[in-house]
Amino acid sequence: MTPGFVDIDWAGRPVRLEHQWLDAHRAGAPLIIFLHEGLGSLAMWRDFPAQLCRAAGARGLVYSRPGYGRSTPRAAEEAWDLDFMHRQAHEVLPALLAALGVDTAVDRPWLFGHSDGGSIALLHAARYADRVRGAIVVAPHIVVEDLSVASIEQARRAYEDTDLRQRLARYHDDPDSAFWGWNRIWLHPPFRQWSIEAEIAAIACPLLAVQGVDDEYGTLEQIRGIARRVPHTQLLELPACGHSPHRDQPDALIAAVTAFLTRHGDSA
16 A cells, blocks of 8 residues: 555644555554554565564554655754654654544544654553553663663764765655754753653553664663653563664564553453
8 A cells, every 4th residue: 555645733833744554444443553663664674564564464654754764854954852752752653644534532543653753652542641542662762871872873974975865865754854853852951851760650550662673863861761660661671783673673573562462451
């Protein structure tokens, strides 16, 4: 199935979002919503969402956030603020679901978020406790660490000095929109104080937090910190794995997620 587009009103601004349904014919099957990383898009997931949905017997919804993929780009003068992930969790995702006719009071989705998308999933699950069946967060951020900032500074140098921009242009209509929106806010000095530790304590749904032991964008303290604040969290720390377990260890990740969905499918 090819991607489609839907228009939403985001705080008075019209925005077009690229999205794709996976296995929508599975009526009554669980719905998994995929939330991409800080430089990601619908296309950058490649076939992982389809593989996971097939293994789990689930439907899927994949989309590109504003500024990414084929969705409406970020305006050149638009700078993201410290609450940019909160706005995605509390404004954009609910507007997308409403525009697509997903009634989360009846069809409560599972959230699968990677990196920034994992943080967005946590924020959405904390705010809309009765509208989410559960969440799987992969390499999420709950605080800003020195390691994260150092790697993002390295990414900035790569964007300026290597072919990174050309490679991102395969996945984004406007690679500058995607890269600089993400890079500048993460390197903005006040963002060093960003934290969602207090907010995630409200999460009541089943939660699986996954991270690679060799993650170059965060230490294992990110998911261990989640477990301290949300004690029912199930943790998975993957060896020989970096920031993208769905690329580095896809089989292990799919096995863990399908077992998690099976375990909590009836009670969630």
